[in-house]
Amino acid sequence: MGDTLEVETAPQCQAVNDILARVGDKWTVRVVMSLAEGSSRFNELRGIIPAISQRMLTRTLRNLERDGLVTRTVTPTVPPRVDYALTPLGQSLVGPVAQLGNWALANIAEVERSRRRFDAEGPGV
Amino acid sequence: MGDTLEVETAPQCQAVNDILARVGDKWTVRVVMSLAEGSSRFNELRGIIPAISQRMLTRTLRNLERDGLVTRTVTPTVPPRVDYALTPLGQSLVGPVAQLGNWALANIAEVERSRRRFDAEGPGV
DNA sequence: CCGTATCCACGACGATACTG
């Protein structure tokens, strides 16, 4: 009982859920984790996360910038150079997200076993 | 380098992201948090989370059951009675989720300030 | 009481093509 959780009674539930949804979207965690190891340029990130489309990388980074989790630094050369980096706020998110990520890694096997069991017995019963 | 995060190199990224997406959906966290305080019947949960529709509560609970995070106990009386409770696996998820929830609570103000700033300066520049 | 079925709106996401 060490840690209390004041999550469910506040009207801020909406706001919290909003954050959770951002973290839960398809690419945010990947991008944040990549930037946690150092700032990167746009196409560097595309190399690190090959599956992401240009469009979604742009959108994800814009959202993170809007939320104050990432800085976008434009160097107006030719060709242009843009560097992305985590803000202190963004860095403070890495720990909690990693916790959840580690939980997922540790338990994904059991979850998938459960899913197969559920899907198998469903029609039968 | 205290805590390592083996999140981004594994092929399990897909699976992890899958878990994150489930946690990030609109109702899962609310339901899990409610059940963390004790098992509940269907309409009890509707009372605790008034904004959720019948359909979405059913879907959310089914997903949680499929993932092995929640048990569904049917008492075949008339009218029927159904109790939902967290499994040990589900309970083990409460801690990490609460961590992230607390981060969100602690930082939502700064995030929203950042959002307003971003939205204000966007068109101007 | 506890669902399922149906319909619909909306936003996330992907592919492709184009620009400064």
Place this chain on the structure above:
DNA sequence: CAGTATCGTCGTGGATACGG
């Protein structure tokens, strides 16, 4: 290099009505 524009698909989520 680092985007924006456009189009299309898909899944989520809400409202409503019906069934066991």
